[in-house]
Amino acid sequence: MSPARTEWSDAEEEIMRATYRALLSHGYADLSMSHIADELDKSKAAPYYYYDSKDELLVAFLDYAIYRFEDGLDTDVGDDPKERLDHAVEKLLPLRPDEKTRDLQAVLVELRAQAVTNDAFREQFSRLDAEIVETIREIVQRGVDDGTFRDVDATRIAEHVLATIIGGRYGQATTDREDAIGAPRVSLTSYLDAELRPRP
C-alpha cells in the first residue's frame, strides 16, 4: 500500500472541492470530468492537466477525503476517552444526519462499490477502514489504560464499531426502512456501553 498523501497544492485542493460539489450534484454514475470542470471558477481544463480520467481523479479525491476526515475525527474534543469515543461515533454515524451528510454517504456507497473491481479504489477503502479502526482502537485502549473502560480487547471493539458503521450507512443509503438511520446508532451506543462500562 502506498503511503497516504498529506500535501496538496492550492490548485489540487480547488479541484478536490469542485469534485466534492460535483459528486453531491450528480452522484458517481452520472459524474463526468466536465461536471467537475463546471464547478471550477477558473480554467475548465484544469482537471485534465492533473488527472487522466474520472477514476484517477476520484482515487485522488478519496485520498483527500480520508486526509480531511482523519483531521476532523478526533479533534475539538478533550482528553476524556468516553467523550472522545462519543465524538468519533457521532462523526462516523450521525444520529440525525443532515441532507448534505446523507448525500455524501450515498456517494461514498457508490464509490465503495467500485472497489469490488477496481484495485486503486480498493486500496483507498482498505486504508480508510484501517484508519477508522486505528482511531477507535486508540481511544478505547486509552480508556482501558486509565480505568474509564473495562479491560477489553480494543481491536475487537474497534472492528465491531467499523462493521456497524459501514452497515448502518449502507442501510441508510440503500433502503427506505424507517429504522435504517436511528436503529444502528442506538444499538451501537448500547453495545459500547455494555462492553466498556466498568463492572461495579
Place this chain on the structure above:
Amino acid sequence: MSPARTEWSDAEEEIMRATYRALLSHGYADLSMSHIADELDKSKAAPYYYYDSKDELLVAFLDYAIYRFEDGLDTDVGDDPKERLDHAVEKLLPLRPDEKTRDLQAVLVELRAQAVTNDAFREQFSRLDAEIVETIREIVQRGVDDGTFRDVDATRIAEHVLATIIGGRYGQATTDREDAIGAPRVSLTSYLDAELRPRP
C-alpha cells in the same frame, strides 16, 4: 411496497439461475443481457421475452434471490433458539466463506450500490433487510420467551446484527484488510453472547 413474489415458472427459474451464473462470471458492471442468454441452454431470446432490460431482469433476480434466501435461512435446524441463531449468523456472515460465496457477496455489493439511485433496487434491498431483521428478531424473541436468552429488546438486537452483517460483507468485498473476514464475525458472536447469555 409490492408483495414479495412466491411463484416462479420453470422458464423464469431457468433464467434466474442463468443470471446468477452470469453475475458470478461477469459482475454487475460488465453484465449484459446476452451474457445471460449465453448461460441458457435453450433459446437465446428467452430473457428478452420476459424482461425489457438488464435492470428489470436484475430486480426480478433480487426477488428470486430473497425468496431462495429466506427458504434457507431458518431451515435444517432444530428448535433450540441458540442453535437457530448460530445457524442464521453462519448463513449471513460465514466465518470462512468459500470462493463462490465471496463472489456472490461481491455481486450483491455492486447491486446494492444501484439502490442509491434506482427505486426498484431500493425496494428490493429494503425488503431483504426487513426480512433479515424479522428472522433474527423472531429467533431472539423465542429464546427470550423460553428463557434461553436474557430479557432483551429483540428488535434492537436484530437491527444490530443486520448492521454488523452488512458492514462485515462490505469490508470483505471492498478491502484487502486481512481482518475483514474474521473480525466482524468474531465480534458479532461475542456481542450476541454478551447481550443474550442469561445473567447468573
